[in-house]
Amino acid sequence: MPPMPNVATLPSEAEGDAGRPSNAERAYRSLKNLILGNELPAGSQLLEQEAAERLGMSRTPVREAMVRLKEDGMVEIRPRHGMRVLPVSSADMREIYEVLTALESAAAEMVARRGASPTELANLRAAVADMEEALGRDDLDGWAAADKRFHWLLVTLAGNERLQQTVSQLGEQAHRARVLTLRLRPKPTNSIRDHARLVAAIARRDAEGARKIHHDHRTKAGEMLVDLLDRLGLKQV
Amino acid sequence: MPPMPNVATLPSEAEGDAGRPSNAERAYRSLKNLILGNELPAGSQLLEQEAAERLGMSRTPVREAMVRLKEDGMVEIRPRHGMRVLPVSSADMREIYEVLTALESAAAEMVARRGASPTELANLRAAVADMEEALGRDDLDGWAAADKRFHWLLVTLAGNERLQQTVSQLGEQAHRARVLTLRLRPKPTNSIRDHARLVAAIARRDAEGARKIHHDHRTKAGEMLVDLLDRLGLKQV
DNA sequence: TCATCTATTTATGTATACATTAATTCATAC
DNA sequence: GTATGAATTAATGTATACATAAATAGATGA
Incomplete structure (x- = not known):
C-alpha cells in the first residue's frame, strides 16, 4: 500500500487563496x-x-x-x-484518456512550437531522470510522482489555463484507477523512453513530432489501462 | 440584432430531467x-x-x-x-479556441476512424447544405445555427460524453464573442468548403485527414476571431 | 479643506427551522 | 401468508435568522 498518495496536490488551489478558507x-x-x-x-x-x-x-x-x-x-x-x-468504468477510462490524449498532445505541440527555455527543458529532463531513477529502485510510487510531475509540467508550459484546468479535472477522475493499477501493470519502461523522445522533440522545436510522440504515448497508456481494467474484471473503480 | 440567439439550447439538460426542476x-x-x-x-x-x-x-x-x-x-x-x-478577452478566446481545436479535431478523427453511418453522414451533409443555403440568403443567424448544429453533431458522433461536456462548456464561454462578431467578420465562405471537405474525409474514413482538416479549420476560425477582437479594440466581451 | 478614526450599514457565510416528499414500517384485510 | 394501505420516519430543498467582516459614511481634529 503506498504511503497515501499525495493526492490533489497539483492544481488544487484553484479557489480563494489567501484568507482562511471558508x-x-x-x-x-x-x-x-x-x-x-x-x-x-x-x-x-x-x-x-x-x-x-x-x-x-x-x-x-x-x-x-x-x-x-x-x-x-x-x-x-x-x-x-x-x-x-461515481464509479469509473473502463469505458469511462477510455473517454477520459481520449480527452487527455487530445489535450496533452496539443500541449506538447504548443510547447514545441513556442520553444522551451533552457530551464524549462532542464525541468522536463529532471522529471524524466527521476522517473528513470525511481524505476531503477523499483519505486513505483516515486515513478508515478515523477510521471505526474512531467505531465503537469508539460501542460503548464503550454500556458493555457483552461487546458490546465480540464486536464486536472479529468486527471482527478482517473486518479483512483491509476493508483489501483500501478502495481498490476507492466513496468513503465517504454514510458520513460517516450518522455525522453518528447523532450528531444520539444528541444528541436519539432511541433508535429512532439504532438505525434505524445499522442502515441498517451494512446498506448490509455489502451493499456483500459485493457488491464477489463482483463482484471474491474468493471468499476 | 439577431432575434435572440437560441442560447444554451444544445446540451443544457445536463441535470435532473424529469420531475419539475428545483x-x-x-x-x-x-x-x-x-x-x-x-x-x-x-x-x-x-x-x-x-x-x-x-x-x-x-x-x-x-x-x-x-x-x-x-x-x-x-x-x-x-x-x-x-x-x-467574467469578461472574455481576446487572450481568453485564444485559450478557448486552442482547447476547442484540440478536442473537436480529435472528435473528427474518432468519427472518421469509426466510420459514420449513411444517416449520420446525411445529417452532416444536411447541416452543410443549410449553412450554404442560409449564406446564400445572407442569413447570418441561419448560418450560425447550422454551423453550430454541424459542430455539435460532429462532437456527438464521437460518442465521448466528457468530450461533449467540455466542448459545450467552452462553447458557452465563447458564445458572447461569437454573437458579437457574427456581423463584423468576413463572410464564412471558406468555412462551408472546410466542412464539406471534412465530411468527405469522414465518408472515406480518412482519420488523419479529417483531423487535419478540422484542426486547420478551427485554427483559422480562432485566429480570425482573436484578430478581429483585437483589431476592433474589443479587449473584453 | 483634508485626513483619520469610529460608527453604521450591508453582504456574506453559516446555522437552524420548516415544509415536502419519498421510503419504511406496521396493521389490517383477504 | 401475502398484499394493500395508512402512518411514521427521514432526507432534502428552501427559507430565515444571525454573526462576522468589509465598505461607507460621518465626525472630529488639524
Missing part, C-alpha cells in the same frame, strides 16, 4: 481528498447530515461542496440517498 | 441564459439578494446556482460584490 471550501477539499484517497470508495454514499457531522459543520456548506463535486463529475447526487461517489 | 436548477438556468443572452453583460455584478428577488426565491438556491456558474467559469464570486460576469 467552511464550504474546507468541505469541498476534504470530501475530494477522501474520494481521491479512496477513503470514500466508488459507490459510497454520504448523506448531507453525515458529512456535516463528520466535518463538524452544518449542512449548508456541505451541500455547497457536494454541488461542486457533482459539477466536477466526481459524484452524483441522488434525491434521497445523498451524494454517491 | 429552484436551484431554475436559478442556474435563468442566470446562465441571462448571461448568454447578454442581458447580464460581461462585468455585470449581481448580489445574491438582488438575484433572489429577481427570481422570486430565497438566497439559498440562488447561491447554489452562483456556485455552479463559478465552477463553469462563467462568473467569479467576489466576497463583497456578489457574482460578476
Whole structure:
C-alpha cells in the first residue's frame, strides 16, 4: 500500500487563496481528498447530515461542496440517498484518456512550437531522470510522482489555463484507477523512453513530432489501462 | 440584432430531467441564459439578494446556482460584490479556441476512424447544405445555427460524453464573442468548403485527414476571431 | 479643506427551522 | 401468508435568522 498518495496536490488551489478558507471550501477539499484517497470508495454514499457531522459543520456548506463535486463529475447526487461517489468504468477510462490524449498532445505541440527555455527543458529532463531513477529502485510510487510531475509540467508550459484546468479535472477522475493499477501493470519502461523522445522533440522545436510522440504515448497508456481494467474484471473503480 | 440567439439550447439538460426542476436548477438556468443572452453583460455584478428577488426565491438556491456558474467559469464570486460576469478577452478566446481545436479535431478523427453511418453522414451533409443555403440568403443567424448544429453533431458522433461536456462548456464561454462578431467578420465562405471537405474525409474514413482538416479549420476560425477582437479594440466581451 | 478614526450599514457565510416528499414500517384485510 | 394501505420516519430543498467582516459614511481634529 503506498504511503497515501499525495493526492490533489497539483492544481488544487484553484479557489480563494489567501484568507482562511471558508467552511464550504474546507468541505469541498476534504470530501475530494477522501474520494481521491479512496477513503470514500466508488459507490459510497454520504448523506448531507453525515458529512456535516463528520466535518463538524452544518449542512449548508456541505451541500455547497457536494454541488461542486457533482459539477466536477466526481459524484452524483441522488434525491434521497445523498451524494454517491461515481464509479469509473473502463469505458469511462477510455473517454477520459481520449480527452487527455487530445489535450496533452496539443500541449506538447504548443510547447514545441513556442520553444522551451533552457530551464524549462532542464525541468522536463529532471522529471524524466527521476522517473528513470525511481524505476531503477523499483519505486513505483516515486515513478508515478515523477510521471505526474512531467505531465503537469508539460501542460503548464503550454500556458493555457483552461487546458490546465480540464486536464486536472479529468486527471482527478482517473486518479483512483491509476493508483489501483500501478502495481498490476507492466513496468513503465517504454514510458520513460517516450518522455525522453518528447523532450528531444520539444528541444528541436519539432511541433508535429512532439504532438505525434505524445499522442502515441498517451494512446498506448490509455489502451493499456483500459485493457488491464477489463482483463482484471474491474468493471468499476 | 439577431432575434435572440437560441442560447444554451444544445446540451443544457445536463441535470435532473424529469420531475419539475428545483429552484436551484431554475436559478442556474435563468442566470446562465441571462448571461448568454447578454442581458447580464460581461462585468455585470449581481448580489445574491438582488438575484433572489429577481427570481422570486430565497438566497439559498440562488447561491447554489452562483456556485455552479463559478465552477463553469462563467462568473467569479467576489466576497463583497456578489457574482460578476467574467469578461472574455481576446487572450481568453485564444485559450478557448486552442482547447476547442484540440478536442473537436480529435472528435473528427474518432468519427472518421469509426466510420459514420449513411444517416449520420446525411445529417452532416444536411447541416452543410443549410449553412450554404442560409449564406446564400445572407442569413447570418441561419448560418450560425447550422454551423453550430454541424459542430455539435460532429462532437456527438464521437460518442465521448466528457468530450461533449467540455466542448459545450467552452462553447458557452465563447458564445458572447461569437454573437458579437457574427456581423463584423468576413463572410464564412471558406468555412462551408472546410466542412464539406471534412465530411468527405469522414465518408472515406480518412482519420488523419479529417483531423487535419478540422484542426486547420478551427485554427483559422480562432485566429480570425482573436484578430478581429483585437483589431476592433474589443479587449473584453 | 483634508485626513483619520469610529460608527453604521450591508453582504456574506453559516446555522437552524420548516415544509415536502419519498421510503419504511406496521396493521389490517383477504 | 401475502398484499394493500395508512402512518411514521427521514432526507432534502428552501427559507430565515444571525454573526462576522468589509465598505461607507460621518465626525472630529488639524
